[in-house]
Amino acid sequence: MxxxxxxxxxxxxxxxxxxxxxxxxxxxxxxxxxxxxxxxxxxxxxxxxxxxxxxxxxxxxxxxxxxxxxxxxxxxxxxxxxxxxxxxxxxxxxAGERFHARLNAVGKTYRYAIRLGDAPDVFRRKYQLRVEETLDLAAMERAAAVLTGRHDYRSFCSNRRFKKSTVRTVDAIRIVRRGDDLDLTFHGDGFLYHMVRILTGTLLEVGTGKRAPEEMAAILAARDRSAAGPTAPPQGLTLVEVEYA
CATH class of the missing domain: 3.30.70.580 (Pseudouridine synthase I, catalytic domain, N-terminal subdomain)
Known part of the structure; x- marks a missing residue:
């Protein structure tokens, strides 16, 4: 069965x-x-x-x-x-006899959790990235808008030898702040190796002024991992939901 x-x-x-x-x-x-x-x-x-x-x-x-x-x-x-x-x-x-958890998935939601300010949340410290610098959330939202859509995300993939298509659809990147907690939520039809963490690292560079939102189109076009920002640490990332038709 x-x-x-x-x-x-x-x-x-x-x-x-x-x-x-x-x-x-x-x-x-x-x-x-x-x-x-x-x-x-x-x-x-x-x-x-x-x-x-x-x-x-x-x-x-x-x-x-x-x-x-x-x-x-x-x-x-x-x-x-x-x-x-x-x-x-x-x-x-x-499940039906032909159901396969990976092959039949049509959508996934990931959340990357960040703690802002100089005081950690001791109860969530294993599940958040600490960022003490002030973030320009408006700039991050402008960058996220460019990164949303159907694109070739090879620049956001850590597997340089990946042979298959790196085109994916990311239909939503939401940036929500509640007090000192900041959540970046990503929804799409699939994600490449380290893709959400690299998107997060790149958006954080925008938030801290190291990159401009207008650079996102050039990063996508480069199709080169070195063009994007760092890979954010793993502890802030959670696979929230997997969707099926």
């Missing part, structure tokens, strides 16, 4: 989502370990997005085929009983 899992995790202590040969400390690896024990045989899951080391998820989605017949509630209860406390499965539901 094919199941759709909705998962939350604090990525602070993990080496990312994707199972890797040189470490067992991944989100995928932890989930597969518990599911394989439950099923009595090796089980492979497919995530909608391969979040990096230190990145979090509020609504990651994965698909998994299990042998035999299982009640979704039974699978969810077993997973939450044996998973580490910083990984939780918040939803399990039957």
């Amino acid at each position: 094919n199941l759709k899992l909705t998962i939350q995790y604090d990525g602070t202590r993990y080496d990312g989502w994707q199972r890797q040969g040189n470490t067992g400390n991944t989100i995928q690896g932890k989930l597969e370990g518990v599911l394989s024990r439950m099923a009595g045989e090796a089980v492979e899951i497919h995530g909608a997005g391969r979040t990096d080391a230190g990145v979090h998820a509020q609504g990651q989605v994965a698909s998994v085929r299990l042998p035999g017949t299982w009640e979704p509630g039974e699978v969810r209860a077993y997973l939450n009983r044996y998973l580490p406390e910083d990984i939780a499965v918040i939803g399990v539901e039957p």
